[in-house]
Amino acid sequence: MEHEDVRASQDPVAEADAxxxxxxxxxxxxxxxxxxxxxxxxxxxxxxxxxxPDARSRLNYVAEKTAAAAGKVLDAVDEAxxxxxxxxxxxxxxxxxxxxxxxxxPSPQELVWVLRDIEQRAEQADARLxxxxxxxxxxxxxxxxVARVVTLANELEVSLVKLLVEVAPEQAAxxxxxxLDGPVVDPKGRSDVAVDQAQVDDLLASxxx
Amino acid sequence: xxxxxxxxFLVVDDFATMxxxxxxxxxxxxxxxxxxxxxGVAALQTLRSQSFDFVVSDINMPNMNGFDLLKSIxxxxxxxxxxxxxxxxxxxxxxxxxxxQNGASGYIVKPFTKATLEExxxxxxxxxxxxx
Numbered sequence: 001m002e003h004e005d006v007r008a009s010q011d012p013v014a015e016a017d018a019x020x021x022x023x024x025x026x027x028x029x030x031x032x033x034x035x036x037x038x039x040x041x042x043x044x045x046x047x048x049x050x051x052x053p054d055a056r057s058r059l060n061y062v063a064e065k066t067a068a069a070a071g072k073v074l075d076a077v078d079e080a081x082x083x084x085x086x087x088x089x090x091x092x093x094x095x096x097x098x099x100x101x102x103x104x105x106p107s108p109q110e111l112v113w114v115l116r117d118i119e120q121r122a123e124q125a126d127a128r129l130x131x132x133x134x135x136x137x138x139x140x141x142x143x144x145x146v147a148r149v150v151t152l153a154n155e156l157e158v159s160l161v162k163l164l165v166e167v168a169p170e171q172a173a174x175x176x177x178x179x180l181d182g183p184v185v186d187p188k189g190r191s192d193v194a195v196d197q198a199q200v201d202d203l204l205a206s207x208x209x
Numbered sequence: 210x211x212x213x214x215x216x217x218f219l220v221v222d223d224f225a226t227m228x229x230x231x232x233x234x235x236x237x238x239x240x241x242x243x244x245x246x247x248x249g250v251a252a253l254q255t256l257r258s259q260s261f262d263f264v265v266s267d268i269n270m271p272n273m274n275g276f277d278l279l280k281s282i283x284x285x286x287x288x289x290x291x292x293x294x295x296x297x298x299x300x301x302x303x304x305x306x307x308x309x310q311n312g313a314s315g316y317i318v319k320p321f322t323k324a325t326l327e328e329x330x331x332x333x334x335x336x337x338x339x340x341x
Binding site for chain 1: 222224233269300309322
């Protein structure tokens with residue numbers, strides 16, 4: 001009973017303190033907003049902040065590409081190992097038949113069949129190795145995307161630094177170098193990009209190239 | 210017709226992994242004479258000091274990007290004849306058109322397949338004059 005009385009008597013004071021803090025924060029936020037507007041850095045900060053969802057989607061792209069590459073490589077490894085095992089079995093069986101360990105030696109025709117089978121499986125295994133090599137392209141594609149995210153982070157940092165040193169808002173815009181965006185992370189809804197090689201070829205053909 | 214084994218290729222890309230991939234695919238096609246450069250500046254130095262028959266170039270590179278390399282090659286009397294195949298992640302239509310207008314011999318967007326690279330290289334090689 002005594003504790004409840006104490007708590008009841010403390011609440012109004014705590015509430016009053018909290019209200020004063022919120023009022024003070026509100027006033028400071030308003031002051032900050034007005035200062036940012038006067039300095040002219042709001043558009044830059046807004047632009048930098050708007051880049052954050054873009055950075056998120058780019059990092060998601062990196063995760064997806066990396067996972068897809070890992071999947072492709074593991075699939076190719078599984079298939080190549082199976083082909084390799086089959087080649088080993090064929091070669092072992094052939095060797096055992098030739099040295100008389102198992103059944104009768106193979107006829108010349110059987111020998112040709114087995115060697116052709118080995119050759120075919122070796123070619124298929126080689127194709128799987130090429131698939132593994134091609135799957136490494138994720139390194140290039142994700143590297144470009146990561147570089148773009150780093151650029152976005154740098155732009156945000158620059159905006160905040162400008163705010164801190166209160167740079168004058170009138171700044172001559174430097175001539176922007178040509179923007180290279182790297183891989184298209186999400187082509188949905190975009191008409192300004194070619195989404196595959198067929199579209200690249202069609203575009204060039206339509207222009208006479 | 211010129212055979213692929215006779216030609217000397219220069220692969221230009223700032224990512225070593227991609228240079229290895231293109232080199233490996235060219236080798237599968239029978240192109241055994243392949244050199245590498247990591248950006249446009251290094252590529253130009255190499256092209257001006259040694260004889261090459263074919264350039265495969267990325268666009269997005271530091272120091273000198275693929276567009277500037279292409280323009281430099283086309284502006285150089287000793288190099289302007291070289292076929293230049295762009296292999297790049299830049300898929301904006303204006304970039305594709307710009308490359309074509311500046312004299313690119315072909316344009317491949319990443320990721321690409323072995324069949325696409327083979328098709329584009331052979332198409333360009335078929336148009337090359339026979340070697341003396």
